[in-house]
Amino acid sequence: MTASLFPRLEPRLSSVSKPIQYVGGELNSTVKDWDCAPEGEETVRWSLMYPDAYEVGLPNQGVQILYEVLNERDWILAERTYAVWPDMEAVMREEQIPQFTVDGHRAVRDFDVLGISFATELGYTNMLNALDLAGIALHAVDRGEDEPIVLGGGHAAFNPEPVADFIDAAVLGDGEQAVLLISDVIREWKGEGRPGGREELLRRLAMLGSVYVPRFYDVTYGEDGAIEAVVPNRPGIPYRVTKHTLMDLDAWPYPAKPLVPLAETVHERFSVEIFRGCTRGCRFCQAGMITRPVRERSISTIGAMVENGIRASGFEEVGLLSLSSADHTEIGEMATDLADRYEGTNVSLSLPSTRVDAFNITLANEFSRNGRRSGLTFAPEGGSERMRKVINKMVSVDDLIDTVATAYSHGWRQVKLYFMCGLPTETDEDVLEIAELAKRVIATGREVSGRNDIRCTVSIGGFVPKPHTPFQWAQQLDHETTDERLRKLREDVRADKKYARAIGFRYHDGRPGIVEGLLSRGDRRVGKVIEESWRAGGRFDGWSEHFSYDRWAAAAEVGLAGTGVDLDWYTTRGREQDEVLPWDHLDSGLDKDWLWSDWEDALAAGEDPDGPAGEVEDCRWTPCYDCGVCPEMGTDIQIGPTGQRLLPLAVV
Amino acid sequence: MSRAQPEQQAPPVQRLRVRYAKRGRMRFTSHRDFSRAFERALVRARVPMAYSSGFNPHPRISYAGASPTGSASEAEYLEIGLAQVLDPADVARTLAGSLPPGLDVVEVADVATARTGGLTELLQASRWRVETDLPVTTARAGVTDFLALESVPVERMTKKGLRTFDCRTAVLHLEVEDAEVDAAGRPGSTLDLLLRHTVPSVRPDDVLTGIRSCSSLPLPDRVLLTRLAQGPLTPAEDGLEDPLSAAPAPG
Structure with a gap:
């Protein structure tokens, strides 16, 4: 039994900003008895953390899905916890209130598992802060028998080596089934009277195949600083840990009970994931590489999830999520049928990510049938045709211009374009072409619409090479050059009075990207850097007002002292084919030889854009190109069309 | 293409006054938090709201004198405009089922039978x-x-x-x-x-x-x-009357 910490928290809540984020009680949230399992059975208890502020963490689909899947079992209890803001941290340290869950206000330390979802590496310092506030030993090796298993998941967990000192285990891949398998193991182990302690529990988890337990692997380094080998240090532990893949998404229609916060959050909408995975083959995209193969939900399931979600949440905006939503085999029918269903209501639908080449105006019209024309967003990613060949996102300028012309002529006034800066082989010229593109977009828009109030917003992010992608070997561009390129681009746009006012610019400086690069491709030695940065006050690194490059640079100096490697070694250094990468023993299914040949194709396309290094097409509509995932994982593409249509809803 | 004027919305056919309470930990909801939650509850409860005219129509809700964040309340008031005439007791019931516990509907009254004066004026x-x-x-x-x-x-x-x-x-x-x-x-x-x-x-x-x-x-x-x-204050200004009480019979 663990007591609620709320009575100790409550008197101080009026002194912190936005206290509502700490009180829980959201619609559709669940508070169970601490011993919820049927008489005589073991209860398994999870606290689930999204390591960022409540306003960012609450809408996170991954956490909401796992929260619901776990709580559906009568023998499992799952509660949520988020990173607390510095003002609340001060109160908690002063009053000695430990990290708590927002559901039952129970101490995180009292649960069996602390599951942390890492959508981005920039949450690592928040994890350390939460562990420290929770009173859980920072280093996994120091944890006692009564402390929770600290378990990482999410995309960043595909290289958990930088946090290997702090987590007990990491799950690779889709979580829905994986958390239930893990819960089974814990229940059994507890039921047997916890034989062999946490070491034995971790061994059993490691035997599942999708759970990586860093302490069971030894890492050795060569004289050049690179990894020599990663080897299991006890019998029976698998050499490679493979990702878990959830098949038949129709059987897992979550979230069915979406959490509705009282506080304002970053996404005020209900989202349905219409498919998982993407095989478009963009070489920079980690999500598209590690979530293969494509698995669609059917139009019928999506229709039911949308209706249920609106009714259960009261949200009037519905997002149809995926990595490239217009690629769903039944997107046209879905758009029309949903627009028919909700005609005359205030329900609005949105497609958060649409490829230029998959966009069509019929689709866009259906999604804006109720009159709301939010801006259209496209992501060409590369400024020049050459760059787009390097990244394998083959969108021609003419396609893009045709698409935006159609949009502007149908009444849209605002188009947003996303690009990356710092891609492999990029030069100043490639980035300056972004300006030319934006100007053409405005000129075309003015021409076809006959109006002058046409706008185009250009958003630019710094490219960060990610594990398990063809660009995992790439040199990251140093932040000075990134900033210089962006400055030239900005000047170029500003200099042209004809267009300057119609083009908006959004970008960040290159320095956070370098830290993200360190954390993305780092190995176990980076753990000391993270700890050092946190000890120096590092929190909320995804927030520009809290992020400090200087703090990270200083932490890297201290943390990497004596290793022979430094911040540049991890970031701006290119890797050779035979280098052992820190995540080589973690299997996303992708064949490393295929990744390397795709990387070579990228470089060849950069040398000679019209040469033989051709486009990698999508295996949904062209033959398999042997990326390795399906045979390695025993999976298959699951796509429609099902040929079904959505019926009108009965009027209640 | 010329910019179309937004469609004019019909005026409300019924106005209801809602008394609600902020209890327990829900006293930490700010006024903005509450209004978001309330609008979502209206959708979940399928209350046929009247909407304002304009490019971005909003459901017709007017709030009166919200209590500060952190203080509890047994007596907060707002007024909603409906597109259909409903029994106030039914609205009270469905709304209560659609709001999170702690944000509790206490009473719903029809403006047509209420005492005269705007809500803000009465409070x-x-x-x-x-x-x-x-x-x-x-x-x-x-x-x-x-x-x-x-x-x-x-x-x-x-x-x-x-x-x-x-x-x-x-x-x-x-x-x-x-x-x-x-x-x-x-x-x-x-x-x-x-x-x-x-x-x-x-x-x-x-x-x-x-x-x-x-x-x-x-x-x-x-x-x-x-x-x-x-x-409203009693004539002696030593107590309060119920703002939702029915208008006194004429004469």
Whole structure:
């Protein structure tokens, strides 16, 4: 039994900003008895953390899905916890209130598992802060028998080596089934009277195949600083840990009970994931590489999830999520049928990510049938045709211009374009072409619409090479050059009075990207850097007002002292084919030889854009190109069309 | 392509006044938090709302004098405009089922049968319960000093900066109750406060600040503010009437 910490928290809540984020009680949230399992059975208890502020963490689909899947079992209890803001941290340290869950206000330390979802590496310092506030030993090796298993998941967990000192285990891949398998193991182990302690529990988890337990692997380094080998240090532990893949998404229609916060959050909408995975083959995209193969939900399931979600949440905006939503085999029918269903209501639908080449105006019209024309967003990613060949996102300028012309002529006034800066082989010229593109977009828009109030917003992010992608070997561009390129681009746009006012610019400086690069491709030695940065006050690194490059640079100096490697070694250094990468023993299914040949194709396309290094097409509509995932994982593409249509809803 | 004028929306056919409470931990909802939650509850409850005209139509909801974040309330009021005539009791029931526990609908009344006057006009004053951890005798001494004065200036940081205003004139009644423990059995004192709504508004925490400025009252460690009632003042200005009570029969 663990007591609620709320009575100790409550008197101080009026002194912190936005206290509502700490009180829980959201619609559709669940508070169970601490011993919820049927008489005589073991209860398994999870606290689930999204390591960022409540306003960012609450809408996170991954956490909401796992929260619901776990709580559906009568023998499992799952509660949520988020990173607390510095003002609340001060109160908690002063009053000695430990990290708590927002559901039952129970101490995180009292649960069996602390599951942390890492959508981005920039949450690592928040994890350390939460562990420290929770009173859980920072280093996994120091944890006692009564402390929770600290378990990482999410995309960043595909290289958990930088946090290997702090987590007990990491799950690779889709979580829905994986958390239930893990819960089974814990229940059994507890039921047997916890034989062999946490070491034995971790061994059993490691035997599942999708759970990586860093302490069971030894890492050795060569004289050049690179990894020599990663080897299991006890019998029976698998050499490679493979990702878990959830098949038949129709059987897992979550979230069915979406959490509705009282506080304002970053996404005020209900989202349905219409498919998982993407095989478009963009070489920079980690999500598209590690979530293969494509698995669609059917139009019928999506229709039911949308209706249920609106009714259960009261949200009037519905997002149809995926990595490239217009690629769903039944997107046209879905758009029309949903627009028919909700005609005359205030329900609005949105497609958060649409490829230029998959966009069509019929689709866009259906999604804006109720009159709301939010801006259209496209992501060409590369400024020049050459760059787009390097990244394998083959969108021609003419396609893009045709698409935006159609949009502007149908009444849209605002188009947003996303690009990356710092891609492999990029030069100043490639980035300056972004300006030319934006100007053409405005000129075309003015021409076809006959109006002058046409706008185009250009958003630019710094490219960060990610594990398990063809660009995992790439040199990251140093932040000075990134900033210089962006400055030239900005000047170029500003200099042209004809267009300057119609083009908006959004970008960040290159320095956070370098830290993200360190954390993305780092190995176990980076753990000391993270700890050092946190000890120096590092929190909320995804927030520009809290992020400090200087703090990270200083932490890297201290943390990497004596290793022979430094911040540049991890970031701006290119890797050779035979280098052992820190995540080589973690299997996303992708064949490393295929990744390397795709990387070579990228470089060849950069040398000679019209040469033989051709486009990698999508295996949904062209033959398999042997990326390795399906045979390695025993999976298959699951796509429609099902040929079904959505019926009108009965009027209640 | 010319910009089309937005469609004109029909005016509401019925207006309802809703009294709701903010209880327990829900007292930490800010007014913005509440209004978002309330609009979503209307959707979930499928209340046929009337909408405002304009490019971005909004459901017709008017809020009156929201209590400050952190204070509980038994008597908050708002008014909604409907596109269909409904039984207020039905609306109360479906709305109650659609709001999170702690944001509780207390009563719904039809404006057509209510007493005359706009909601803001009717809500002339509030009755507050102020619970502190200070002993009754200490609190009584402070209150006596405060009530002996004709005006007590206090400062508060507002959106427009630091402002100084009088917090004494708005106090119509202030008394320390006899009970020496609160509902949870903790020792302390409870103040009964009748406060006129003024501009700038005087809040119960301003009154506490005022008492401390003119007496030796120490800073309490624990204060819980609860609005018990709001409404028109009785003719003697010593109590409140129910703002939702039916209009007195003519004659």
